[in-house]
Amino acid sequence: MLFRRTLRTSAAVLALLLPFAAACGGDAQAESPTVTLTVGATGWKVEEAVLKYAHLDDTPYRIKWSLFQGGDQQLQAVRAGALDLASSSEIPPVFAAADGSPNFEVVAVQKGATLNQEVVVPKGSEVTDIAGLKGKKVGYVQNTTAHYFLYELLKRAGLKWSDVDAKPLLPNDGLAALNGGGIDAFASYGTSIITAHQQGATTVGSGRDILSGNFLWSARDSVLKSPAQKAAAADLIARITKAYAYVRDGHLDGFAKVTAEATHQPLAQAKKDLADAQAQRPTQARTVGADTIASQQKVADAFTELGALKEHLDVKSFWTTALNADLKKAL
16 A cells, blocks of 8 residues: 555656656656755754665656754755755754844654754763753864753753853764863753764653654745655655655664664664654654644744844744645655
């Protein structure tokens, strides 16, 4: 059933792409995809890997994957015209749109796990909880989930942002500073947290139950103006959902091996993390709705309260339902 649905989706996308191929002239050119999507990935190219693993990577359009350390950098690339489609948490689009003139819109939501979103301290640290961070140097990845959950964790511990010496750092730089004694704690996510634990770090706070699990697909305006690119974007987002369904359907061990090799962690740990993530919140796409917009508005309001945003931001100004119909069909 999954295979038949994929064939129908691919046929629909191919129908849109064929006029572009014919316009190029020549049989050799017509046989090659003429539409390209440049797509961002964070940490490692997990979306590219899961599509290949589930045998769903033979798309009738070309994908150029670009790797970034965070969703914030992906949105910067979209703003610069270097990326067509960005994947991020709810936070990066807020800051990318804060100047009031974004060239992108949020087109879909991918539900996902909120594991490996933590505040960690180095091996041997005497700090055991968030309250113990008062007066300490705390690194965090600015304008990302780490920024948000660190702020919320400090509030819950009765601390203000000014009670810590907060230092914005990229994931790799934060790891180096944590291990080198430059900071006392680090708020980060994904592979950087996995690596930190491998190096002896311990967890003092988690964003697991603070974060919504809404991960956003943001498309550059030019994508929505191109019928072929728009159809390709919907197809790609749907394929990723189907690929994870394939993983959950008895193929978890194999993808755990792929993950372990890419993230340089023991296979047993990779398998546990993957199983836990899919059990907590299966990775799957959904269309834009009022509830997903409201969820991001709550996050934006928190950053206004923090002072990271200079004024109130109405997030619905950069959300669109333009991809909803195509995505529903593709799913």
